[in-house]
Amino acid sequence: MSKEIQGTAGLLEAIRQKGRVWVKDSLGQPMEWVLASHWSSEDGQEGTALLFDLFQIRSICPPFSEVSLDIVQFASKPTVYHSPVNSVLQAGPVKDGIIRFSVIKHPTWNGLLFSISQVVFAKYPVQVPEGAEIFVVDAPFLLQAKGHKALYLDPEGGIKILKA
Template sequence: MEIKEIVAEIKKSGRVCILEGSGQILELIAPNAWNMEQDAKDGVFLLFEIFQIRTIAEPFSEISLDIVEFATKPTIYHSPASKMLPAGPVQDGLVRFALIKKDFWNKLLFAYSQALILQFPKGKKAMFETKEYFPLLSAGTKEMFLDGEGLVKILKA
């Protein structure tokens, strides 16, 4: 499977379903294609680099950025959503995001060059397949609340 083919499909239709290495189907959605009526409200923004946080969340302090940048395990963060966020899953004023560092998935996000929204669809077929495991599906995935001032609450250890 070629990354450029996946990126071309996202640019064409706004979304793509991928069967990842452990057998789970992932749907990656461009933020402008996310639909409040049909898409999951608990979607996760996938980022390929730390400075993309400012496009989806309120401004972060250096401490908050360091927490995200130096995390050693896959982590989903819950943070106050940016008022400038045009579309995407926001629940109770919070946005969920993850910085994806694993090679294949990071390269895919980098090739698209913008954040993508992850959701786990029911009853959809995969358009592409990879042997690469998606990092947020690992048993060690953590979840934490993180605000711009460095307030941290561990939600799932």
């Protein structure tokens, strides 16, 4: 059985020390968070970069045009973008040259990511290993909900709807 820990103070310390943590949202859905600096080939190609601000896109994707940035900035629903990966990204969940990312706008999650101040990759849904510490955050993580969108977005503003 895993050990549940309420609140985010311990989460910040744990992810800074270990580079990865297990997190559960208020709906009881677990996910694994991994700092970009701790992602390894053993982590595979599945995962989503969680960003707290538009400027972080530069660290994972080639420079975006104003049109592309506006699409991300003004999205009204939680959206996962599929975009070409920046060649300077050393490791991450990249599949066929494409990386998935989302700018998290929910205040609780955005504040947590801001406090971490690094690109975080999330793997979900996942099975939490027996005996693992899992940090419980009192907010729903909307990317795991059925209502999120998925778009292919290229740096020049080209769009393809993958999931409406």
